[in-house]
Amino acid sequence: MTPRTVAPDTRTRLLETALELFTTHGVEGTSLQMIADALGVTKAAVYYHFKTKDEITEAVAEPALRRLGTIVQEAGLLRRRGAQVDHVLAGIVDMVVEHRALAAVYSSDPGVARALERSLHDEENVKDCLTELLVGPDQDPAAAVAAHVALSGIALAGGSPELADVPDEELRRHLLEAGRRLLGRPRRPPA
């Protein structure tokens, strides 16, 4: 019998708490003390579950990264490049809309980026795969720039406080439209 307690264990609560704090204060702006206090434990208790702050950072981001990996994998199975771009774009926008501020924190904070790169250096880099898919096989600089603007712009715009009151469905629509314009994809015909 797997010890799957219904009551959330400390590790799970820790990740949820860290997620909230990261979203509010940023990763670098969140100290282990803050996490420990919010959990009602001491710093050392936090260190029992995670050897380092980078490990927490990575663990919080892991579900999102796995999802991005799945999107890339799925896109690779599509034959037409246009369909690949559309799939990646839709997947990213969905993620951004769902997480909002978190996406911004994780795609912008330099410390976070370094921590994630360190943990992903042996695996294929997800962001590179995303960019590769969006840019296409030929190394056209114009396409590369457009892809970078799209990826960074969508992630950061989704977490922008000024757009916090835009409803999810509407934000998703406008982000998709922005991505399509940047990547030269035609507007999907209204089904």
Add this chain to the structure above:
Amino acid sequence: MTPRTVAPDTRTRLLETALELFTTHGVEGTSLQMIADALGVTKAAVYYHFKTKDEITEAVAEPALRRLGTIVQEAGLLRRRGAQVDHVLAGIVDMVVEHRALAAVYSSDPGVARALERSLHDEENVKDCLTELLVGPDQDPAAAVAAHVALSGIALAGGSPELADVPDEELRRHLLEAGRRLLGRPRRPPA
């Protein structure tokens, strides 16, 4: 006679050094000790010129912010809204191309953003003015999202390491094109 020594004073050298270190390691990743060591002085000497790290952060960003303010001001003098958007877009792209990594650091790092907001809370927020100009008078959510994607995307793409080997002129051209597509501006006719 103003004491304007030709040899750069410590304060100026400090800001130049901080700019380099910020660009390389990010703001949060740069300690006062690193700045002091690079300057060949002690931490306390740094502390003499600037009461806090936030002050250094602000002072380093100040020229860029003043330039952005000028761009906004100039744009306000133009009559047609299309011309305003074009002017703001061109100004931002120029800045990003010129500074590259710095623009990314300053528009992404949450700690930096908070430091700058703190110092600019009494003045009108430059970023808000930029967004307002790009979005237009009517509060169209689609235009707001596009403006945010453009601003964030251009700033971060310019500092992206993968695009570091793209020549300045080419990067400027592609960033402008990306911004025009997002903001619905027609391609400028080849003069």
Add this chain to the structure above:
DNA sequence: GTCTATAGTATGATAGAC
């Protein structure tokens, strides 16, 4: 006015007791 020496407080992190 400019800097050194020094100290205080917070952080990420480790070792070991319970």
Add this chain to the structure above:
DNA sequence: GTCTATCATACTATAGAC
């Protein structure tokens, strides 16, 4: 699994030399 105690380093701050 959680805690106390402790460390090295970071940012901040003051006192005083030149």
